[in-house]
Amino acid sequence: MRIGELARRTGVSTRALRYYEEQDLLTAERSSTGQRHYPESAVARILLVRELFTAGLSSRTIAELTPCVVDGKATPELLNRLAVERGHIDQHIADLTHTRDRLDAVIAGASASMDTGTPCRPDPVPTDPAQVGGATST
Amino acid sequence: MRIGELARRTGVSTRALRYYEEQDLLTAERSSTGQRHYPESAVARILLVRELFTAGLSSRTIAELTPCVVDGKATPELLNRLAVERGHIDQHIADLTHTRDRLDAVIAGASASMDTGTPCRPDPVPTDPAQVGGATST
DNA sequence: CTTGCCTTTGACGTCGACGTCAGGTTTTAG
């Protein structure tokens, strides 16, 4: 398929696809006139790349690791880098979990103070109890 | 305390601290000669801001939510935004967990294939003759 | 052949969270 269809099927812009190629995250066959042609597998490849981007990896890191992830084989060196990145992700998860719990506490605290009628302001704001109750299920 | 000490105690650069102030993430008293002076509580404030940055929030979002988090009180509206951000973080955790598990699988697979010396292809993919890995010989 | 969308390369623009440099003032140490 050509670049436009790949873009539509992955939800990634053509600009991004060319950028990925430039960064060696993706390869393309070329027709005699220079147009890019991709195999079906490119779709999965893009989705993997997107996933790794979302996980916070840089294009350089992804370029180094994707062949490994795709082929399922790696040198001990690559395996090590893979483990390192896994560690970063794990750390990030821990940080996020911490922050989420903290926000939970704040939300719970604020809800409680509103429930008990604890004054939040010298000039009390009109509180709609319906919205307070429905804040958790949107 | 002045900005230098606050920077040292938080591990954040003075440039960042001034930037935070510019973004309304932080306020400072000024001496008659214009120098910033911070209370002890500023340290915790900065650490909170850093935490929220790490969680992927923008300075604008942080500016809107920190007063709420710090004071432990909020309008229903703010509480709602807080819940929304919590949701984003939760989603991010889910994505990261997914990716981490995927990397784990790759690592496990690669380790196994190295141990047994066998290619780990459970289901042979239609590999076209193009050199995907770029390994011409060996 | 012409129309009109698709694709090509190249290059500048963007945005967020700062880094860094410049040039001047304030505080502190001796």
Added chain:
DNA sequence: CTAAAACCTGACGTCGACGTCAAAGGCAAG
């Protein structure tokens, strides 16, 4: 008092992952 260190306000630079525009060619339909 002097010199060094810390601080001040601009203001331009950076980096990564693209967006966007321009000029030129390619591809199927009528």
